[in-house]
Amino acid sequence: MGITEPQGGTIHGIAVVPPGLEQPAAQELADLGCGGVAPLRRAVRFDTDLGGLYRLHLQARLPFRLLRQLASFPCRGRDDLYSGVQQALDWATWLPPSATFRVDVSGTAPGLNHSHYSALQVKNAVVDLQRQRWGQRSSIDLDSPDLSLHLHLGGGLASLSVDGSGSSLHRRGYRAAMGLAPLKENLAAGLIALTGWGGRVPLADPLCGSGTLLIEAARAALGRAPGLGPDGPRPFALQRWPDFQPDLWQQQVEAAAALARDRLPDGQPLAPVLGMEQDPAVLGQARCNAEAAGVAGWIQLRGGDCRDFVPPEQPGVLVCNPPYGERLGEAEALESLYADLGRMVKERCSGWSLWLLSGNPELTGALRMKASRRIPVSNGGIDCRWLHYAIR
The missing domain is CATH 3.30.2130.30 (VC0802-like)
Structure with missing residues (x-):
């Protein structure tokens, strides 16, 4: 054989x-x-x-x-x-x-x-x-x-x-509260990795929803291992394998826990991480999620419309996952949202970098901006692009 x-x-x-x-x-x-x-x-x-x-x-x-x-x-x-x-x-x-x-x-x-x-x-x-x-x-x-x-x-x-995973590894355990169209945690972590953000410049999401992009970014920058919760590691299928080695596992659990820190690896403080959300209920979800994820102290979440977003003085990275307009009758209102978002970043975010997850090219056109990178990704089965814009 x-x-x-x-x-x-x-x-x-x-x-x-x-x-x-x-x-x-x-x-x-x-x-x-x-x-x-x-x-x-x-x-x-x-x-x-x-x-x-x-x-x-x-x-x-x-x-x-x-x-x-x-x-x-x-x-x-x-x-x-x-x-x-x-x-x-x-x-x-x-x-x-x-x-x-x-x-x-x-x-x-x-x-x-x-x-x-x-x-x-x-x-x-x-x-x-x-x-x-x-x-x-x-x-x-x-x-x-x-x-x-x-x-x-x-x-x-x-x-x-x-x-070896058991349930899907994207489930970190901190997100009991989710918005209508939740971004999976591992996709959010990957999108942040593609931006190159490492915690040294501000990070902001003016349409933060339940906060997944910001939470995954802060957890990565502060060394919070995704397989560890506040009470230790989540259960994994590999713990039931016949050759499972408890002592070796415990070594790796302790090594992962030791990575957690309150500052960046070089001792510098984490740059500001900001989120805005218009819906008070969804904003409450984001706050609960950040608390459960152990990073609430590093993420500033506030209520408000993205059109009213005021960035920190130091240029940084904007990320957002706006609605794609999958429901009937949404397109007109969303076209106005995208147009206003484009206007806001051009007026107030000079020197910043914008990364936007687009599941609708027509809506993205309303930004009136030209993307310098277009990375194909899939979000919940929807063909999307992770678009990068350098804001002049």
Whole structure:
């Protein structure tokens, strides 16, 4: 069958990331000590060891999920998949019949063109083997399985991985309160990374909504690890793996916690971080979120219309995610909002840099400004552009 497994303690991994953030995610993984980093489509390939994988789960801001490849084998059809899965792992160790599991599939192979059907083949291979060996089988649990398997098909190969994340890593735990169109935390973190903002110049969002862009920016600048909450690390699926090492995990938890600081790494204070929101209820959500995220002391949130925004004297970075006008009848009012936003920044924000997430090119045209960069990203399935404007 030619099954291959990672050798010598090296872990081959895949980070699943938001579309358009492959490059900054690759840089983040390299900065966190990974080797063999290569951007893919909606993913980044990397190599690390077990301690490094723990570190990524605690510290990486951009991935949705982190997958650890356990085996790879030739797969040119259904029979190859069935036999390959049965031989891929020490199933007695990784999935005893008392444990629950789920299967997710990406990619295709001949005769395996539908992910649901391919996942069924993987499930059948596993439970048939369990019945033969032990006379009993594992149950499927889609919500909180003991083991989450991921199979990728492509190029004549099947790669079988386990998901160490559990629930999606974008859920930091601080955002009980959200606006109508919440920006996922990992996308917000990636958008901030693309601006190059590091806390030395002011950051402002005149349409801050529930505050996600500003909160993610402040947490990154102040070293707040995304996998840690006020009560310690969130639960991760990898803690249920058979080779989980509690002492090594605790080392990485302590290392991540030690990164938190009240100033920038060189001891300088964080530059002003400002947000404005017109809706009092949404502003209240933003304040609750900033408090839960542990950065309320560094973010100034105030009520008001973006047209009335007055920036600090020192030029900095403006970020915003204005409405895209998906509901009928909104376009006219939003065109006026975009026009007024463009007028405000040109009148008051000379020397600043504006980054705006656009899901509607017609509305963006109302800014009457020319973007110097247009980075394609996806926000909740909407094809967007992260637009950069240098304000003269």
